[in-house]
């Protein structure tokens with residue numbers, strides 16, 4: 001596996017060396033850090049980690065973040081490691097930090113709010129203080145590592161105010177933020193105490209990246225309506241004499257690396273094992289972290305509805321749902337877990353017989369090579385989040401299919417991926433009837449239509465891969481292009497915000 005990750009990285013390097021000028025170093029900062037696997041080591045890396053590591057190799061950079069470990073007293077000690085030409089620097093956090101910053105403000109306040117779940121959003125002042133404290137700890141710890149010409153690339157909702165804290169320490173470098181989640185509508189965001197302070201702090205970045213034009217548009221709307229700032233024709237925001245570029249950079253998978261993984265023996269074995277276990281039945285697959293944003297309860301109910309509406313299909317279709325537990329210290333995640341256990345039991349109880357169980361619900365994670373084999377064995381990929389920044393599983397499902405006999409992707413209209421994967425069967429995940437009908441349509445879809453749709457989906461997944469994404473972001477961070485390289489969609493987004 002490490003060999004696959006490495007070869008993907010070298011391809012990325014070969015394909016993207018910009019020429020003879022001296023590249024700036026890149027400092028990547030994220031909540032967690034993925035240490036690259038040494039050559040020959042076992043285990044898999046995510047596509048994002050592979051892409052960021054390849055960018056770091058190219059730019060001789062450092063990846064900084066939380067180690068994922070606890071310490072009884074925060075010392076600021078930096079654990080520096082060099083693996084496979086990438087330097088990582090990590091800090092440990094105190095239990096109170098983890099509780100208030102990661103489990104608290106990040107995952108009990110911002111995550112639900114950014115996924116439009118105001119009902120699950122908790123506004124606790126301690127969380128806000130813990131979030132600020134940890135962002136300050138990040139700033140204090142990473143500051144000594146930053147040299148004058150470095151590009152600084154911060155990731156995600158855990159670290160929104162980090163750029164402003166670094167500016168306060170005198171960091172004048174080009175700094176960018178990429179948000180992996182949705183950005184909520186202004187009407188929801190204003191329910192967050194101190195929302196102006198949080199969003200204003202983000203304007204210290206030079207580039208702010210979103211997954212889609214929809215989230216970009218919501219952000220620009222907030223900036224205009226709540227902060228009273230001017231959004232220029234090129235989507236930039238004029239702020240204190242500076243120009244802040246806001247753009248959509250839809251993330252992709254590492255298509256080349258994933259295709260290699262899908263062709264591996266490990267993938268083939270996983271495929272064969274699953275295929276023989278379903279014994280000729282049609283297979284639907286879902287792969288998601290166990291998160292309420294992924295719409296798993298609604299998905300199970302839609303599948304139950306399909307079985308009720310089509311009794312002749314009972315015994316002829318199986319849903320495999322892989323759902324590794326996530327953020328288990330947060331009550332809403334414990335609740336969704338219990339809810340899903342109840343729903344699975346209920347649907348299986350109603351539709352199973354002695355030799356058949358309709359839902360296989362698996363609470364563990366699998367390496368991506370095995371996932372690739374599972375995806376390929378499936379007739380339908382069910383990707384039905386209620387809200388999702390992008391959703392890489394949808395793209396992996398497409399990349400894993402046999403183009404001669406591809407499965408059908410059923411995709412929520414509320415996933416960021418739906419703006420690119422328009423040849424999927426797009427559904428409203430809140431409507432069990434709609435999803436049930438899409439399952440019927442997918443099962444009945446003629447081969448020629450499956451092939452035609454898949455070819456278009458694959459072209460998008462291949463052309464807009466993770467290397468394309470990180471090159472686009474890094475170029476914007478370097479300040480290349482007069483208009484920040486905006487596409488027609490983004491120009492339309494800013495025009496509609498100005499019109500609003």
Ligand SMILES: O=P(O)(O)OC[C@H]1O[C@H](O[C@H]2O[C@H](CO)[C@@H](O)[C@H](O)[C@H]2O)[C@H](O)[C@@H](O)[C@@H]1O
Pocket residue numbers: 032048156180181251326327388389390391392
């Ligand atoms: O680190 P965790 O708390 O275990 O969570 C895992 C990641 O979840 C989120 O992923 C998002 O990023 C994906 C890639 O851009 C995107 O496709 C997806 O829609 C998002 O949900 C989170 O934003 C990451 O920071 C976490 O590492």
Ligand SMILES: O=c1ccn([C@@H]2O[C@H](COP(=O)(O)OP(=O)(O)O)[C@@H](O)[C@H]2O)c(=O)[nH]1
Pocket residue numbers: 046047287288289322324364365366367368371390391392393394396
């Ligand atoms: O058992 C699993 C389940 C998921 N994943 C990976 O986790 C990522 C999930 O990314 P996505 O954007 O779909 O959602 P997120 O979990 O980041 O919100 C994908 O690359 C999956 O292949 C995995 O490696 N093993």
